[in-house]
Amino acid sequence: MSPEFDLIARHFSRATPGALLGVGDDCALLAPTPGMTLAVTTDMLLQGRHFSPQDSPAGLGHKSLAVNLSDLAAMGATPRWATLSIALPEVNDAWLTAFARGFFRMADSVGIELVGGDTTRGTLAISITAIGEIPAGAALRRDGARVDDDVWVSGVIGSAALALAYRQSRLFMEQIDAARVLPALYLPTPRVALGIALRGIASSAIDLSDGLAADLGHILKQSQVGAVIDFTAVPTLPVTQQYLHDAVARECILAGGDDYELCFTASSQQRDAVLAAAASAGVAVSRIGQITAAPGLVIHDADGQPVSLARTGYDHFAA
Amino acid sequence: MSPEFDLIARHFSRATPGALLGVGDDCALLAPTPGMTLAVTTDMLLQGRHFSPQDSPAGLGHKSLAVNLSDLAAMGATPRWATLSIALPEVNDAWLTAFARGFFRMADSVGIELVGGDTTRGTLAISITAIGEIPAGAALRRDGARVDDDVWVSGVIGSAALALAYRQSRLFMEQIDAARVLPALYLPTPRVALGIALRGIASSAIDLSDGLAADLGHILKQSQVGAVIDFTAVPTLPVTQQYLHDAVARECILAGGDDYELCFTASSQQRDAVLAAAASAGVAVSRIGQITAAPGLVIHDADGQPVSLARTGYDHFAA
Numbered sequence: 001m002s003p004e005f006d007l008i009a010r011h012f013s014r015a016t017p018g019a020l021l022g023v024g025d026d027c028a029l030l031a032p033t034p035g036m037t038l039a040v041t042t043d044m045l046l047q048g049r050h051f052s053p054q055d056s057p058a059g060l061g062h063k064s065l066a067v068n069l070s071d072l073a074a075m076g077a078t079p080r081w082a083t084l085s086i087a088l089p090e091v092n093d094a095w096l097t098a099f100a101r102g103f104f105r106m107a108d109s110v111g112i113e114l115v116g117g118d119t120t121r122g123t124l125a126i127s128i129t130a131i132g133e134i135p136a137g138a139a140l141r142r143d144g145a146r147v148d149d150d151v152w153v154s155g156v157i158g159s160a161a162l163a164l165a166y167r168q169s170r171l172f173m174e175q176i177d178a179a180r181v182l183p184a185l186y187l188p189t190p191r192v193a194l195g196i197a198l199r200g201i202a203s204s205a206i207d208l209s210d211g212l213a214a215d216l217g218h219i220l221k222q223s224q225v226g227a228v229i230d231f232t233a234v235p236t237l238p239v240t241q242q243y244l245h246d247a248v249a250r251e252c253i254l255a256g257g258d259d260y261e262l263c264f265t266a267s268s269q270q271r272d273a274v275l276a277a278a279a280s281a282g283v284a285v286s287r288i289g290q291i292t293a294a295p296g297l298v299i300h301d302a303d304g305q306p307v308s309l310a311r312t313g314y315d316h317f318a319a
Numbered sequence: 320m321s322p323e324f325d326l327i328a329r330h331f332s333r334a335t336p337g338a339l340l341g342v343g344d345d346c347a348l349l350a351p352t353p354g355m356t357l358a359v360t361t362d363m364l365l366q367g368r369h370f371s372p373q374d375s376p377a378g379l380g381h382k383s384l385a386v387n388l389s390d391l392a393a394m395g396a397t398p399r400w401a402t403l404s405i406a407l408p409e410v411n412d413a414w415l416t417a418f419a420r421g422f423f424r425m426a427d428s429v430g431i432e433l434v435g436g437d438t439t440r441g442t443l444a445i446s447i448t449a450i451g452e453i454p455a456g457a458a459l460r461r462d463g464a465r466v467d468d469d470v471w472v473s474g475v476i477g478s479a480a481l482a483l484a485y486r487q488s489r490l491f492m493e494q495i496d497a498a499r500v501l502p503a504l505y506l507p508t509p510r511v512a513l514g515i516a517l518r519g520i521a522s523s524a525i526d527l528s529d530g531l532a533a534d535l536g537h538i539l540k541q542s543q544v545g546a547v548i549d550f551t552a553v554p555t556l557p558v559t560q561q562y563l564h565d566a567v568a569r570e571c572i573l574a575g576g577d578d579y580e581l582c583f584t585a586s587s588q589q590r591d592a593v594l595a596a597a598a599s600a601g602v603a604v605s606r607i608g609q610i611t612a613a614p615g616l617v618i619h620d621a622d623g624q625p626v627s628l629a630r631t632g633y634d635h636f637a638a
Contacts, residue, residue, distance in 0.1 A: 020356060021458070021460065024461075024541070025394070025460055025461050025462075025541075026360060026390040026391075026393035026394050026461070026524075026525060026526060027358035027359055027360040027390050027391060027393075027394045027396065027451070027458075028358070028359045028360070029356050029357070029358055029394070029453075029458055030356065030357040030358075030359060031356055031357070031455070032351040032357055034353060037339060037348050037349065037350055038348070038349040038350070038351055038357075039346035039347070039348055039349075040346055040347045040349060040400070040402060040434065040435055040448075040450070041345060041346040041347070041402075041435060042402040042403075042404050042435055042436060042437055042446070042448060043404070043437050044404035044405075044406060044437050044439055044444070044446055046406055046439055046441040046442075046444070048441065049406075049439055049440060049441050050439070071345040071346050072345075072346060074345035074346075075344070075345050075346045075348070077346065081359070083359060083360075083361040083448055084361075085361050085362070085363035085446050086363075087363060087365055087368075087444065115359065116359055116360060116361055117361060118361055118362050118363050120363055120365060120368055120369070121368060122365040122367065122368050122442075122444070123365075123441075123442055125363070125365070125406065125441070125444050125446075127361070127363055127404050127444075127446035129359075129361060129402055129448035131359070132346070134348075136350070139340070139346075139348055141340065141344055142343075142344050142345070143344075205345075206345060207345060222343070222344075
């Protein structure tokens with residue numbers, strides 16, 4: 001057995017009761033549930049771009065799966081199966097053990113099974129494809145927002161971007177405050193249960209990976225509508241309030257990325273249903289604005305003045 | 320629209336009549352065919368490891384999809400949907416145009432649809448996940464070989480490894496001869512139609528990515544059997560015959576990788592059925608040996624002497 005196969009076997013072969021055949025053949029074999037639609041998403045994370053060599057391998061295992069689960073959550077899909085490709089500079093048993101621990105803890109929390117993968121030597125890179133299931137016709141798409149729908153977000157917004165700005169010395173924060181936002185950057189929680197609970201309630205949804213303005217912008221564009229957002233209604237961690245005088249902090253909230261919260265729209269008649277869904281999923285949700293017929297995104301500040309944004313979202317090809 | 324989304328839209332968004340929703344939402348939405356099992360495979364290709372910066376982007380588009388299609392072929396699956404993640408050092412329109420041309424030509428030849436993806440900035444890396452369908456219970460697995468089954472391979476073996484050895488100056492070849500083996504390295508043909516035609520006929524199958532000895536070795540191990548192979552029956556391009564005095568050339572045939580032919584087993588009562596399946600798929604197949612109860616792989620030379628191999632296959636973590 002070559003080291004490559006041995007490595008996969010040792011770290012990534014586990015029982016996969018939800019698959020007909022898991023790791024170890026040319027393909028995994030899966031039996032989709034009759035009547036369900038498949039949701040498929042893929043994300044690649046690169047060292048130097050999405051994480052640094054100093055980042056914890058367990059955190060990386062968590063986050064690389066979490067960002068894919070967040071895409072499933074944004075469609076309202078139940079996670080089922082994942083594949084994992086890793087390029088590694090060397091066979092490092094301690095690193096792989098920690099990575100696998102973070103990966104499988106995240107996987108087990110939502111019941112997704114690793115059914116296939118590929119390992120190769122190279123600069124650290126991680127590519128995951130996640131497959132979920134949704135009852136036919138129940139997917140939460142980006143193109144379903146309607147005029148007068150409420151705009152909602154889950155959890156708190158901006159923490160991951162604030163943590164990154166702190167780490168990159170673009171924003172001064174007390175260390176004790178920074179410690180409160182850092183988990184959002186390293187250990188995001190995909191809103192899987194909320195996405196499932198919002199089936200039949202939300203009219204559209206997206207996950208916040210590129211920033212609130214940019215991601216809500218995708219919903220507006222694909223739904224051919226606009227929105228007005230109340231900046232003061234956007235939920236943030238209490239600790240961030242004292243930094244909001246800084247333009248960088250405000251930008252982190254409106255245009256920062258990596259939160260992996262859900263942004264969704266729902267008819268105002270669904271307010272109780274949205275709150276009940278959020279309660280059942282154990283996640284806070286906040287109503288931050290409304291869909292408008294006029295195209296574009298308008299964000300009002302506390303004094304009712306529009307907030308302008310220099311940067312509207314994370315650009316994977318920006319310098 | 321950020322350059323990233325623009326880039327995906329320009330090069331990779333095409334009509335996907337076989338999907339409910341293609342590129343452009345958090346997930347693709349797919350309706351699996353009732354009664355079919357899904358086959359899922361993933362492969363990551365890295366610059367410096369699987370290809371060089373000088374390689375043609377169209378060829379790279381072809382090959383990166385072909386290696387995944389070859390895994391589907393080895394299970395007997397009908398290709399349906401693929402996702403593509405690319406890391407690129409810069410947005411290079413000419414490169415992307417050529418890559419997409421090679422990718423979609425390969426895709427169109429087997430009817431697979433690109434339904435999702437991810438692009439990011441970084442050292443060139445390509446990760447593809449391919450999904451196919453197989454009637455329940457009809458998948459060609461690695462663990463089905465039985466004692467006395469015939470061992471077969473499709474096409475010709477060793478050409479890709481000979482081309483690589485020539486390119487790396489490990490093997491002298493006349494330029495006119497090298498030109499005949501190079502296409503196998505750059506433009507492998509996944510044996511999709513053959514894999515489908517072998518459903519119900521082959522007892523096991525694998526695709527030759529790591530070399531005949533190593534890949535057949537996986538079948539033997541998972542089926543808990545052995546095999547005897549006749550080296551003189553292993554099909555090669557006529558042009559390679561004059562180089563077989565060189566140990567490097569012999570090793571390319573038995574232990575070289577990247578051929579993406581199928582190696583499969585079938586009962587001797589299925590010989591006519593195998594030949595008919597191959598004829599219907601338009602691919603030559605050759606019977607090269609037999610499955611034995613004694614474990615291990617024995618390869619006999621023309622004079623009946625066992626051939627010994629220093630290297631048994633491509634190791635993705637070898638130096």
